[in-house]
Amino acid sequence: MRPNFWSRFALSExxxxEWEALCDGCGSCCxxxxxDEDENGDVDEELVEYTDVTCQLMDCTTGYCQHYDTRQEHVPDCIQLTMDNLPQMMWLPSHCAYKxxxxxxxxxxxxxLLTQDAVVTQQQMRAANVGVAGRCVSETGMSDEAMEERVISWVKLDNTESY
Ligand code: SF4
Ligand code: SF4
Incomplete structure (x- = not known):
């Protein structure tokens, strides 16, 4: 990876x-x-509602995908984040590095990439109330009605949040 690539190069470059290293593993996108979309088909960030229910492959204790490398064999609609689809993914949380x-x-x-210390990063993410580890539940066996009762407010889309 090139030094300070995130500030020296455009995402498309x-x-x-480097692209993979931008993910901090918060798990929020899972x-x-x-x-909701507005009349132009763009995501209306103010209307996005997150639940604490995760995709079936999530390990809710660690906050990591249990089969990340082969995930699309298990969950075909798991979205592969790319430069092409990023503009349509403004439902990502405001702390997501890609967004x-x-x-x-x-x-x-x-x-x-800034702290160069995984322990420090994890501590600071917890302090900032970011990440799904230890506070999510699996979608497995959950009804649509039960899921609708699990909307949470700890995933922020507000771009005025400072991180
Ligand atoms: S929300 Fe962004 S940083 Fe967090 S796991 Fe998803 S892609 Fe990675
Ligand atoms: S397959 Fe893995 S990476 Fe994809 S949404 Fe599910 S838990 Fe997340």
């Missing part, structure tokens, strides 16, 4: 390793969410 860089913002201060 990143290589595979939560079930209700998304932040796309919007011309900085990496969140806890990001591993």
């Amino acid at each position: 990143l290589n595979h390793s 939560l079930i969410k209700y998304i 932040r860089l796309y919007k011309g913002q900085n990496l969140p201060s806890w990001h591993l």
Whole structure:
């Protein structure tokens, strides 16, 4: 990876390793969410509602996908985040590095690329109330009605949040 690539190159110029390194593993994008679009077909960020219910492959204790490398064999509709589809994914949380860089913002201060220390990053993410580990439940066996009762407010889409 090139030094400080996130601030020196556009997202479209990143290589595979750099692109992957932007994910801080918060797991928020694996939560079930209700998304509304405006009249232009764009995501209305103010109307996105996250639940604490995750995709079946999530390990809710660790907050990591149990089969990340082969996930699309198990969950075909797991979205592969790319430069092409990022503009349609503004339902991502405001702390997500992809969304932040796309919007011309900085990496969140806890990001591993900045701290270079996984323990520090995890502590700071917890302090910032970011991440699904230990506070999500699996979608397995859950009815649509039960899921609708599990809307949460700890995933933020508000771009005025500072990280
Ligand atoms: S929300 Fe963004 S940073 Fe968090 S797991 Fe998803 S892609 Fe990675
Ligand atoms: S398959 Fe894995 S990465 Fe994809 S949504 Fe499910 S838990 Fe997340």
